[in-house]
Amino acid sequence: MITLDLTLPDTRYPIHIGHGLLDQVELILPHLRIPQVAIITNDVVAPLYLQRLTQQLEKHGVRTIPVVLPDGEEHKNWQTLNLIFDALLAANAERKTTLIALGGGVIGDMTGFAAACYQRGAPFIQIPTTLLAQVDSSVGGKTAINHPLGKNMIGAFYQPQLVVADMDLLATLPERELSAGIAEIIKYGLLGDIDFLGWLEANMDKLRARDPVALQYAVRRSCEMKAEIVGQDEKEQGVRALLNLGHTFGHAIEAGLGYGKWLHGEAVGAGMVLAAAASQAMGWLTADDVARVQALIAAAGLPIRSPDFGAAEWLRHMGHDKKVESGVIRFVLLQQLGQAVIQPGLPATLLESLFHSPHIDPALARQ
Amino acid sequence: MITLDLTLPDTRYPIHIGHGLLDQVELILPHLRIPQVAIITNDVVAPLYLQRLTQQLEKHGVRTIPVVLPDGEEHKNWQTLNLIFDALLAANAERKTTLIALGGGVIGDMTGFAAACYQRGAPFIQIPTTLLAQVDSSVGGKTAINHPLGKNMIGAFYQPQLVVADMDLLATLPERELSAGIAEIIKYGLLGDIDFLGWLEANMDKLRARDPVALQYAVRRSCEMKAEIVGQDEKEQGVRALLNLGHTFGHAIEAGLGYGKWLHGEAVGAGMVLAAAASQAMGWLTADDVARVQALIAAAGLPIRSPDFGAAEWLRHMGHDKKVESGVIRFVLLQQLGQAVIQPGLPATLLESLFHSPHIDPALARQ
Known part of the structure; x- marks a missing residue:
């Protein structure tokens, strides 16, 4: 223990x-x-x-x-x-x-x-x-x-x-729930520990096979990072918001499809792909970085494409995010892999193109 | 101001x-x-x-x-x-x-x-x-x-x-609401300030006539006492429980009659009479003290007799009080006028006699 x-x-x-x-x-x-x-x-x-x-x-x-x-x-x-x-x-x-x-x-x-x-x-x-x-x-x-x-x-x-x-x-634990949990583990690698991200890429098969040593390491590393961040900022005045990587998009997916259609972790998985794509559009991630994120999320057995709600509907759901300040949505994006940042607001054109990108799948909205 | x-x-x-x-x-x-x-x-x-x-x-x-x-x-x-x-x-x-x-x-x-x-x-x-x-x-x-x-x-x-x-x-403010407010003011005199209790007896007519000077003094003194007590014990680990004088009985009246039948202050008024009577049964207050409490509450235009739910029903409602610990109801009673204390549990015979006392009115339970 x-x-x-x-x-x-x-x-x-x-x-x-x-x-x-x-x-x-x-x-x-x-x-x-x-x-x-x-x-x-x-x-x-x-x-x-x-x-x-x-x-x-x-x-x-x-x-x-x-x-x-x-x-x-x-x-x-x-x-x-x-x-x-x-x-x-x-x-x-x-x-x-x-x-x-x-x-x-x-x-x-x-x-x-x-x-x-x-x-x-x-x-x-x-x-x-x-x-x-x-x-x-x-x-x-x-x-x-x-x-x-x-x-x-x-x-x-x-x-x-x-x-x-x-x-x-x-x-x-059902397979689907296991994958949903891995989504949050990947989140920790992406937002703050590039080495852990590499470890996850190397050990994804073991995690999905429920190898006890691999699982315990992944749980431990995730909890360590969470404890450290929450210890610095219990009430989310600052750094804790980074733990919401993929969640602004993910919560919109959950609310938009109706709670319970997708598991929370599944929505976060697809949400992190959108966050990575937005980070590329900001000029921070490369196309290779985004492909790497997408591959890892897919390897975890998670969806990598989000439902197509249309930009207006996406914005409406994201507008009810707790990180909204004075009407501006504060996105958690990636400055680089392993380093998340808060971005207050994104250009409308960027969001428009995001919601018409290959990361969006019209079929999913009709699930 | x-x-x-x-x-x-x-x-x-x-x-x-x-x-x-x-x-x-x-x-x-x-x-x-x-x-x-x-x-x-x-x-x-x-x-x-x-x-x-x-x-x-x-x-x-x-x-x-x-x-x-x-x-x-x-x-x-x-x-x-x-x-x-x-x-x-x-x-x-x-x-x-x-x-x-x-x-x-x-x-x-x-x-x-x-x-x-x-x-x-x-x-x-x-x-x-x-x-x-x-x-x-x-x-x-x-x-x-x-x-x-x-x-x-x-x-x-x-x-x-x-x-x-x-x-x-x-x-x-309607008359009835004014009286309900005076109940909580009387509470402050009873629980911790005998001089204020005397002032209330002398100025009850002014309060009920909404004399601005008298009202402002009563509000100020009550807020002073509340601020001092809450400042010592925000989460009610100790002394703040004294602010519940009359409330264990009062909450039972509100729940027992159905919320909204009596105003909260009215229930607290009748509840303080029961608390005074129980304090007399404990040998702490004299019959004169109880009469004095009763007279002041009556002078405020508040009910001094509680509904007759029967002892079992009283105990059931009081059992859902937040001050219950390990199944024991912690009563707020009066050691003397102007000094409240916590009494963990009361003898069954004392409670039985309380619920068959003249402070209980069978007619009120059928409101």
Whole structure:
């Protein structure tokens, strides 16, 4: 087991990465304020892991409240969040009851937001069960639900007590979810570590074959970079925005197609191709660089072409991005491979040509 | 104009109290991050003050987004909160757009919570239009919505940039709302300032007649006490819980009767009588003390008898209080007049007798 520390002005918490961690409840027990937890999970993860975690905790005298939600990004909304509050109140959960997120990014984001709001703030723990959640969403305290007009528009910065990333849980992960997680891993290479990008190119086959050593290294390196960036800028006043590489385009894809059509990681994959293409149009990346990005994303089993919404629709969806300031969309682009920058606004002609480029596929908009 | 300062570990903000402040937009302008605000108000306050505030702001080049919600505690829920998010997103409000709460406690609590969640945190300003909001709910950063199973169960600690309490706005306040505000003022006397309690007894007629000097003193003294207590304990780890005097009982009344039947201040009034009676049963207050509390609350035009839910129903509602720890309800009682204390748990026999005392009125439960 490797343990990373995320250090913030007001708090500090461990990120444990390793094998067989779900059964090591001694990692969790010291963080509980009272011996009561609510385990928030979904109907896909529950049959796999809920009973195991529950039994381990109850063996140590911890009362557990199970909350099983429907699976999928299309359920990351207020209606589903309210199911958590209903269950907590019906079971007399208290302000010191710990919420445990046992699931992927959707469960983690919703559980964290529920914890942020329940009685104005209950503690919570992340046990990510997908690669995407392990390398990205479970770390850093961004919690949220979607609004029909924009992804993650309603949420809070709210840090967990602890993150437990058990690599063994990835064994049951569907292929498509694995690729979605690799998208966020590629993001770290692209935005800040060219060596890691090279490593990913060399080891993509191993990652997709779930080689445990390769996977653990990729999770570790991603979490290290995330912890470092979030440690510098918890509330995204500056550098943290770079973690949104591919996300302004990606969120527009998710909202435009309807949440749940594409996985978040898939949208980020295609979004990073658009970000690379825009960076080429700015004169920063070469055609070879863009081809390299595209090849890596394709090798991960991710889509490299985005749906064709038309420029107006693209702009409308991107206009609901949290990085918009005074009406100007702040894009995360690549100055070079391994170095992301914020670009406030792009020329209309550049965007127009981007949305008529080979990176856009009209067929996809009619999925 | 008097200006108080609320100083917290991470922030500090002014509370302006005075006359004619609604038109002094120069108090607001320096706090805006971009020249765009959303003014959240309700259908009772909007016809009175919305246009005036809007015109003043637009005169200074500030774009305003009006959001008019239905009035009343029964609307302090997710459905209504979502109307705020809908309006913000439809108008392309950004993370730096300032939300202005123009209304009473319900509007202030909902606007604050919407600001806490919108794009994970937008700035907000409180312009309280009721006495209750001016003396209590607009100050200190407690924001929330209700859940059918418990009052204020979903919310956040989230501080405003500024509070502007314009005493002139109280001129349009209905009698019943004025009394509800006085309940929270009496609370400050009871919990921590016996001299202020005496002043209230001597000046209750003036307050109810809206004597401007008396009202301003009462608002100022209440805000001073609130700012001092919140400054010591923003997140209610300790002393801030004393501000809940009368509220554990009061919240049970509100939830038990259905939100909106009684005003929050009315429920707190009757709740303080129960808290005083329980304090007498503990041997802390004398019968004369309780009579004195009751007389003052009656003089304010507030109910002094609570509905008869039966002990089981009372306990069920009080069990959803945020001060419950490990299943034990933590009551705020009075060690003596002017000195509140936390009492973890009360003997069952004491509670039984309390719920069969003359402070309970069977007729009220059937309202």
